[in-house]
Amino acid sequence: MQNNETLHLLTHHRSIRHFKNQPVPQDTIQALLNAAQRTSSSMFMQQFSVISVTDPELKKQLAEITTYPFTKSSGHLFIMIADQHRNEFIGQEAKVSTQLLHDGDRSLAAFDDATLAGQSIVTAAESMGLGAVILGSILNDAQQVIDLLHLPKLTFPVFGIAIGYPDEKPDLKPRLPLKTVHFENYYQEPDQKLLDDYDQTIHDYYAQRGSNNRSETYRHHILHDMQVSPKKRFQILAVLKKQGFFEN
Amino acid sequence: MQNNETLHLLTHHRSIRHFKNQPVPQDTIQALLNAAQRTSSSMFMQQFSVISVTDPELKKQLAEITTYPFTKSSGHLFIMIADQHRNEFIGQEAKVSTQLLHDGDRSLAAFDDATLAGQSIVTAAESMGLGAVILGSILNDAQQVIDLLHLPKLTFPVFGIAIGYPDEKPDLKPRLPLKTVHFENYYQEPDQKLLDDYDQTIHDYYAQRGSNNRSETYRHHILHDMQVSPKKRFQILAVLKKQGFFEN
Structure with missing residues (x-):
């Protein structure tokens, strides 16, 4: 079997949810952003942005949305943004139709770009001994995140990434056969x-496992999560459309 | 500035579109799939699948859709699939409502999972000296890809990944400031x-740059690509809905 440092990292990923009280240094954040920017982008249209949330009040409000205290206590917090707004700006400067950017096709492309770059950030973080967790839970209230971060039309918060020095080493969770x-x-x-x-x-x-033991099968987990969901998550398609995505 | 083998890989990514005529060995493909499976998944719902396309006739048809000959001539071809079908199967077995899986929320989650895992595959491939390119161009005809790969309801082809031994070393393309x-x-x-x-x-x-020189700015590129698109890409939202995604 093939092996190298990167493969070892990728095949030993675990999400980290307990972080030491230690900020991530600026040069490390720069390295994470470099990795994000170099990631593949659909048709080289670079349809994503990244927001570093550093304001304690904003972090507190985001932590309330996710319900996870580590949203505010991790070493660094990124929010990955699907972004066709920049391309629409270029279209509007040139006075051409930007309708295509609102289509399902280019909506997916923006989500792809933000997601690909996010995974590069996670891998880059882990390569430097940091831990990370992807916070899809910011979508418990997508509209509030949009308001808090001043996100304009044709942008959407895809997920957060909480990063920091791990204060736990969870067992590796078995994947589907x-x-x-x-x-x-x-x-x-x-x-x-x-x-x-x-x-x-x-x-x-x-x-x-070492902590949070329970009696649950995979089917139990899936059946629970397909029947129970925070109320505002049912409105995500409406918010996507309000932001100008998936119009056609 | 921080550096290590993985950071070096991530910050030196270039898409490879010319491959040596050399298949990717099975143990290497296994390593790529291990990396994909270990990737973060939204709410641990593992909402993606991967298809390895090995049949020459299928590859030929996919290459016609993408318009890129390397779709059939690369060392290996993956198609990443957003997949809530498996979870719907679990719901139907248990006779519970699976409506939530059709929502915008869980539709995005399936696309996220497939995309995150796809980026892990690209990084894993590069760590073993392979090159890769993400093929969003399979969506030039999403419906035909669905038909060719026998994709059932609640699955959708997100992108392909052509992988192989590089037969070129393109310059690094500068990213937005x-x-x-x-x-x-x-x-x-x-x-x-x-x-x-x-x-x-x-x-x-x-x-x-070394090949395919032209006189073009970034704005030229963006303006062109927001006005011209293969005809069937305008139908992607309709195909998404036909597959049962983004219903609400």
Whole structure:
């Protein structure tokens, strides 16, 4: 089997949710941003932006939205922004139609770019001994995040990334059997037997791990999360459209 | 400035579009899939799948869609799939409502998961001396890709990744000035002066690079790509909805 430092990092990723009380130095943040900027971008249109949230009051408000205290107590907090606003600005300067930027196609492209760059930030952080967690939970109230960060039309907060010096080393959480997620040539329907095996694996993992033990299978987890969701998450498509995305 | 092997990789990424005629070995593909699976996933719902396209006829048809011959001639071809179908299967087994999986919220989550895992694959590939290019161009005909790969409801092809042994070493393409994409606390409107400087940088890059020289600024590029698009890309939102995504 192939191995190297980067593969080791990528195959040992765990999300970190407890950080030491220690800020991330500026040159480290610069390295993270360099990695984000060098990431592939759909049609070289660079359809993302990054906001570093440093204001304690803003952090507190974002932490209330995510419900996670480490949103404000991590060493650094990025918010990844899907951004066609900059390209619309260029179109408006030149007085050409910018309608295409509002389409499903270019909406997805902006989310892709922000997400790809976000994953580069996570990997770059881990390579420097930092830990990170992706905070999809900022979407518990997308509209409030938009208001707090002064996000204009054709921008949208995709997720946050809390970064800092790890104060925990969680066990590696087992993933679905590869056969249920990787196929050759054609999509394959889920296999109940493989899901049964994985239910047992996850049950044993939760029973035996170092902290927050519980009795739960993978199916339990999925069934719970497909039935319960914070109220404002049901409005995300409406907020996307209000921001000018997915118009057509 | 911080440095290590992984940071070096991330900050020296260039998309590779010319590959040696050499397949990627199975243990290397396994390492790429391990990296993909270990990537963060929204709410641990593992909402993505990966298809390895190995059938020459399928590759040929995909290459026609992307218009890029290297789609069929690279060492390996992955298609990243946003996937809530597996979770819907679990819901249907248990006879509970799966409506939430069709929402904008969980639609974005599936695209996030597939995209994050895709970036891990690119980074993992580069760490083993391979080159890669992300093929958003499969969306030139999303419906045909869905048909070719037998993609069921609640799945969608996000992008392809062509991987192989590089047969070129393109220059590093300069990115937007950091000040135009990174902000502190609040979004900042684009600065014309910084875009002017960057136009000059990109103009010089295209004039001087090793191949495919041309006279073009960044604004030229953006203005072109916001006005011209393959016809079926205008139907992407309709295809997303047909697949059961972004229903609400």
